[in-house]
Amino acid sequence: MPDLDEVSASATPAVAPGGVGIVVPRDFVHSRPFIFQSGQSLPGFTLRYETYGQLNAARDNAILICHALSGDHHCAGRHSPDDRKSGWWDNLIGPGRAVDTDRFFVLCANCLGGCVGSTGPSSIDPGTGRPYGLSFPFVTLRDMVRAQKLLLDDLGVAALHAVIGGSMGGMQVLQWGIEYPGFVRRLLAMATTAREGTQAIAFNEVGRQAIMQDPAWNHGDYPKEGGPRTGLAIARMMAHITYVSDASMDRKFGRRKKAAAQGEAYTFDVQFEVESYLRHQGQSFINRFDANSYLYITRALDQFDLAQAYGSLEAAFAPVQAETLVVGFTSDWLFPPGQNRTIALALLRCGKRAAYAELDTDLGHDSFLLESEDLYTLVRGFLEREAAGVEFCP
Amino acid sequence: MPDLDEVSASATPAVAPGGVGIVVPRDFVHSRPFIFQSGQSLPGFTLRYETYGQLNAARDNAILICHALSGDHHCAGRHSPDDRKSGWWDNLIGPGRAVDTDRFFVLCANCLGGCVGSTGPSSIDPGTGRPYGLSFPFVTLRDMVRAQKLLLDDLGVAALHAVIGGSMGGMQVLQWGIEYPGFVRRLLAMATTAREGTQAIAFNEVGRQAIMQDPAWNHGDYPKEGGPRTGLAIARMMAHITYVSDASMDRKFGRRKKAAAQGEAYTFDVQFEVESYLRHQGQSFINRFDANSYLYITRALDQFDLAQAYGSLEAAFAPVQAETLVVGFTSDWLFPPGQNRTIALALLRCGKRAAYAELDTDLGHDSFLLESEDLYTLVRGFLEREAAGVEFCP
Numbered sequence: 001m002p003d004l005d006e007v008s009a010s011a012t013p014a015v016a017p018g019g020v021g022i023v024v025p026r027d028f029v030h031s032r033p034f035i036f037q038s039g040q041s042l043p044g045f046t047l048r049y050e051t052y053g054q055l056n057a058a059r060d061n062a063i064l065i066c067h068a069l070s071g072d073h074h075c076a077g078r079h080s081p082d083d084r085k086s087g088w089w090d091n092l093i094g095p096g097r098a099v100d101t102d103r104f105f106v107l108c109a110n111c112l113g114g115c116v117g118s119t120g121p122s123s124i125d126p127g128t129g130r131p132y133g134l135s136f137p138f139v140t141l142r143d144m145v146r147a148q149k150l151l152l153d154d155l156g157v158a159a160l161h162a163v164i165g166g167s168m169g170g171m172q173v174l175q176w177g178i179e180y181p182g183f184v185r186r187l188l189a190m191a192t193t194a195r196e197g198t199q200a201i202a203f204n205e206v207g208r209q210a211i212m213q214d215p216a217w218n219h220g221d222y223p224k225e226g227g228p229r230t231g232l233a234i235a236r237m238m239a240h241i242t243y244v245s246d247a248s249m250d251r252k253f254g255r256r257k258k259a260a261a262q263g264e265a266y267t268f269d270v271q272f273e274v275e276s277y278l279r280h281q282g283q284s285f286i287n288r289f290d291a292n293s294y295l296y297i298t299r300a301l302d303q304f305d306l307a308q309a310y311g312s313l314e315a316a317f318a319p320v321q322a323e324t325l326v327v328g329f330t331s332d333w334l335f336p337p338g339q340n341r342t343i344a345l346a347l348l349r350c351g352k353r354a355a356y357a358e359l360d361t362d363l364g365h366d367s368f369l370l371e372s373e374d375l376y377t378l379v380r381g382f383l384e385r386e387a388a389g390v391e392f393c394p
Numbered sequence: 395m396p397d398l399d400e401v402s403a404s405a406t407p408a409v410a411p412g413g414v415g416i417v418v419p420r421d422f423v424h425s426r427p428f429i430f431q432s433g434q435s436l437p438g439f440t441l442r443y444e445t446y447g448q449l450n451a452a453r454d455n456a457i458l459i460c461h462a463l464s465g466d467h468h469c470a471g472r473h474s475p476d477d478r479k480s481g482w483w484d485n486l487i488g489p490g491r492a493v494d495t496d497r498f499f500v501l502c503a504n505c506l507g508g509c510v511g512s513t514g515p516s517s518i519d520p521g522t523g524r525p526y527g528l529s530f531p532f533v534t535l536r537d538m539v540r541a542q543k544l545l546l547d548d549l550g551v552a553a554l555h556a557v558i559g560g561s562m563g564g565m566q567v568l569q570w571g572i573e574y575p576g577f578v579r580r581l582l583a584m585a586t587t588a589r590e591g592t593q594a595i596a597f598n599e600v601g602r603q604a605i606m607q608d609p610a611w612n613h614g615d616y617p618k619e620g621g622p623r624t625g626l627a628i629a630r631m632m633a634h635i636t637y638v639s640d641a642s643m644d645r646k647f648g649r650r651k652k653a654a655a656q657g658e659a660y661t662f663d664v665q666f667e668v669e670s671y672l673r674h675q676g677q678s679f680i681n682r683f684d685a686n687s688y689l690y691i692t693r694a695l696d697q698f699d700l701a702q703a704y705g706s707l708e709a710a711f712a713p714v715q716a717e718t719l720v721v722g723f724t725s726d727w728l729f730p731p732g733q734n735r736t737i738a739l740a741l742l743r744c745g746k747r748a749a750y751a752e753l754d755t756d757l758g759h760d761s762f763l764l765e766s767e768d769l770y771t772l773v774r775g776f777l778e779r780e781a782a783g784v785e786f787c788p
């Protein structure tokens with residue numbers, strides 16, 4: 001394993017053809033008070049981020065990537081040559097890829113309230129020497145975006161060529177267009193919504209209850225390596241079902257049984273492959289995610305309702321100057337196509353430049369993360385044309 | 395409250411117009427060994443059941459109702475005049491109703507493995523004087539049906555005019571047609587499947603994990619009034635979401651906040667009405683359902699796959715003599731319309747008399763339980779015509 005300190009730039013030549021290569025996360029430390037939308041405040045915060053490609057002389061070729069609930073800043077490349085997995089959107093981002101790092105300076109930050117390097121409830125409160133836990137301020141999507149803006153200012157970015165994100169990332173994209181209209185040229189939101197719906201709130205609540213009813217949660221006060229691992233795993237298992245589709249799970253697992261369970265038709269242990277897969281999803285999640293962050297971020301999702309926050313969707317979008325592309329996926333039942341189309345329609349009603357594209361997939365909500373030449377074509381076209389000319393699909 | 399012992403028949407004149415009135419559950423005690431499909435056995439079992447209407451002289455006007463996972467034998471009438479709620483299918487069953495108790499002798503039994511009077515894992519094992527817990531035999535849908543047949547034999551029922559059920563009840567309906575072809579004239583299965591799908595298994599598994607990871611589960615060994623109440627409530631909250639639809643929850647609750655939470659935008663306590671509703675669903679369920687029964691019955695659902703059990707769906711349906719009506723509901727995403735249609739198509743391929751009807755509702759899986767004149771018309775027509783003439787909707 002190389003000494004990562006020797007790597008001077010975030011990105012070095014690719015390990016795999018087309019990739020951004022080995023990347024090193026960096027920390028942006030904001031040392032002034034930050035007031036949250038709730039009125040609560042922190043004396044400062046850290047955002048962990050990665051960048052790929054080079055900022056141009058005009059400082060206006062930056063593309064900000066916003067991650068989803070369980071994502072983080074590591075969206076492309078690998079952290080070491082023997083890294084088993086690349087960043088979560090590596091298929092989309094890289095030299096010559098749809099988000100072309102030969103042309104654009106791409107960056108992504110772990111969200112405020114997160115747990116992968118950015119300040120969140122698992123961070124140490126300097127006042128007590130212990131994790132913030134529930135004393136951490138409530139976070140909103142707008143708080144996340146405002147914190148990202150401070151990072152971009154610090155990096156000297158003059159304007160964003162685009163903000164791109166799916167799911168919770170897509171909500172941030174919309175918030176960016178509203179909050180900093182002169183700063184953003186293109187908004188690309190996928191598999192998202194302008195209003196967290198009732199069913200999505202319901203699933204979030206079940207996940208939170210699984211966490212908060214776990215005795216190890218202890219009102220949010222638990223040691224870094226402990227905590228409500230059981231509850232968090234259950235929350236993740238359930239949430240994972242909502243990220244995929246019946247069809248995709250059926251194709252992947254069907255009713256196949258684990259080899260070990262073939263002889264044993266009657267057991268409450270793992271019997272079907274899909275059970276084993278879900279348990280694995282739960283177990284791997286608890287090793288990388290903080291339960292309190294899960295509470296905070298799902299609550300931020302619940303509270304996201306642009307129409308409610310601004311009076312109407314049209315009022316919310318009134319300041320938007322960017323050109324917008326919204327992409328929905330037919331099999332996404334967490335943020336169904338209609339919720340995505342609604343965004344584009346509201347923007348069009350406000351006289352904004354907006355388009356909606358619907359991709360026919362059977363992979364569910366996670367479709368935006370998966371390989372799709374159609375998606376790459378849409379993204380590339382939207383980013384590279386001077387005035388994005390994607391046609392509106394009504 | 396009247397002395398229930400004074401009520402001589404199961405059903406007395408209606409409390410509310412059209413209803414079956416006050417009903418008294420009865421117990422059928424089978425005192426001979428019962429061998430389960432797993433090869434395990436019990437020295438005997440009890441089924442709690444209710445009946446409405448009168449068995450005719452030919453003993454062939456009986457209609458068996460099969461309940462769903464969380465249902466029980468109490469499907470019509472009330473147990474006392476001040477009963478707040480009537481049986482779970484009271485809207486369908488009664489004098490002059492779609493399942494007309496003036497014409498038919500209607501009965502319903504709590505399933506084997508259940509926890510509302512029938513023998514299940516919470517029953518006392520006479521050998522140990524303690525609840526069976528995990529020493530209870532694994533139960534299948536076929537076991538449930540075979541136990542019901544013993545009850546019907548005991549009551550002297552000569553033939554079933556129909557077997558009716560939704561969801562798990564619908565699976566039993568299909569199993570009835572296969573297992574006792576000469577005994578059943580009509581099969582009416584709603585919101586069901588011939589094969590528990592991958593997503594349904596996945597949700598069941600998350601529910602089981604919530605129960606089994608609750609320390610109070612204690613490998614299934616817990617006192618009657620204790621047990622994994624937290625885990626069971628979480629399982630139920632999640633399952634409830636799968637019984638309804640995004641549209642119906644949105645209409646019922648939207649993003650409305652509880653009055654108490656209006657001033658408090660930032661809390662992990664109940665904030666949205668839908669959260670309060672789900673918590674209530676969880677809390678009321680744990681007062682009426684046994685966690686081990688939940689494990690056993692969901693496992694029975696997982697194992698239900700007629701094509702796998704008989705080689706093919708056509709092989710499974712080969713012995714069927716009954717006329718079949720399958721009803722799917724457009725908004726049912728737990729057992730979607732296609733899974734219901736598949737049943738009717740397979741029966742037709744076998745040369746059986748079968749029809750499929752699809753009702754356009756936005757109430758989700760639970761649509762089969764809710765008021766619907768269209769459903770009543772379908773049921774009435776199917777039950778009352780000599781040769782049911784419901785048209786096949788391809």
